Amino acid sequence: MGASVNFSQSNGDDEDSGYKPMAEINITPMVDVMLVLLIIFMVAAPLMVAGVPIDLPKTSAARVGQSKKPMVVTLTADGRLQIRNEFIDRDHLIPRLQSLRAEEGDGVVYVRGDKKAAYGEVMEILGLVGQSGYGRVSLLSQHSPAAAQSPAAPAQGAP
Template sequence: MTMSVGNGNGGGDEAEYRPISEINITPMVDVMLVLLIIFMVTAPLLVAGVPVELPSTAAARISQPKKPVIVSLGSDGSIYVREDQVNSDNLVPTLTALRAAEGETVVYVRADKNRAYGEVMDLLGRVGQSGYPRVSLLSQPKANGGASGQSQ
């Protein structure tokens, strides 16, 4: 029992052989679907971790994070706490009142780049004087295009 595979004109061994130049993507789709199912089944198991029965408590829920305290020194020397302009004499009492109302948090200090170093240090000293133990300085990141400092 034999089967002849040819182009139908009965040329035998001398028949023109043409390879199939089409890509069969069915096996690839099958493999991808199996992988998708495997990942869909295992992903929730990886996140869940170890099953634990947590005890119940009467403690209050942790509130949402508070609005950050940002102290800004403008180019004209004006001082702002968040969006409110503050007199330099009232800065320490304002920050002390915020600390009493909201608790201890980080104070972010921003200053215009044209202000003198001494003015920024004075502002940092007054923020520290108001009782905040953690103070961070904010800056604007440089763009990658002209940061090398070389001229062409």
Template structure:
């Protein structure tokens, strides 16, 4: 099926049909403008919320979240709670003291990849003995290429 191109001067017969070769984008532009107007009107309403007058209270403010408790096991076997070095025997007492002052939070455990599995499990056991029920292990995500990401 071919398409003929003419200058529009010649006479056409009544049954002659030619497809329109131009794309009419006017309806699409109209719809897009209507959608734009709808979003411009509804976006501020979604952000503002419902105006509510809150009552006054004498309750204490909720304290700001504490610095996370991170137990680190270095490659040489030394232990750290946050940036403070502790020995294995004092780990439980130090964690219990932190739990008494800061409450029951999540303890994050980091270990060097060269550390033995048994050493990491020993640290996890000591964290559990100190009374913390929520323990999380930290790791370094791989880069997009599949190779390990550089350490920080």
């Protein structure tokens, strides 16, 4: 499996140069073995990541990290602002967010904007949330299953 030896006959002029071994290493079997090992590891790696299924015991202890009520700032179609379920004036948005941040700590603020609201208004609300001290701001949208199923929307004017 390793080396092949080729003995060549010289023209007979020299006694020392009778048979000379010529060794060549054939790497094709080694490459085949490595490719098989690569495939085995590619198939086995996802199986090693999965955990062992266990049935956890029940306890009456409280969770360590109780999930807080999410901070959602909503811009309605008529331009009104709402923090969670409380309507608020645009001038009072920053002080109210700062007070909520002092009470609850820093977290993620989710901003929702009605699709009829102007893009500039939504960006202004994002800026105000940033000015209030929150570092993590996310925009919320609604999933459209019809858009996910269609491969591509036809261009305007296309049949």
